[in-house]
Amino acid sequence: MPRLSAACVALALLLAAPALADRPAAARQEMLRHIVRQDCGSCHGMTLNGGLGSPLLPQTLDGVAAESLADIILNGIPGTPMPPWAGLLDADDARWIAVELKKGFPP
Template sequence: MTVSRHAVSRLGLALASLLLIPAALAAAPDAERQAQLEHLLVQDCGSCHGLRMTGGLGPAITRDALAGKPRDSLIATVTHGRPGTAMPGWNALLDEQDIVWLVDLLLEGYPKP
């Protein structure tokens, strides 16, 4: 039986999402940290996903583009990256509450019009 790289990647994301704490238990970062994270989103994420998150080297990560994608999978992607792509894992630089906050910000719609 041959297993595709895509199937292995999806399995890895699913397993990784099981290790994350539920969002309800994660405290939101304070206002100063939120400002730092928003700056990171624009500067670092925006360098691949576009300054308006509409895509570039990486895919669009606008509210519309993320609609229907499981939140836990998005959190796992930011946490662990996507092997074989330019998407790095951010868990070496960000803690879980930071990552959850960023994913929720994108799901709510960032940047605001």
């Protein structure tokens, strides 16, 4: 089996860096979990099974792209109770939440 050169390893790490940079730090992830459970949960249900807002479960979000969910999180849905969160969350936060919702939001 051929050995990878240091340059190949460095290139692989550089290519992976943007994906890692989008992931919030562990403390921020904990804060985002709290926001989703408390703030989003007040409308979407504490277990995200729905309430005033629709369910936020993997099976109900299956046909929705993570980028679309992130856009909804940041900009809200005009004419509905879904508010924009852009004042409290940035694009990386919204993208992380969207991906986690599609996977099944952790407890």
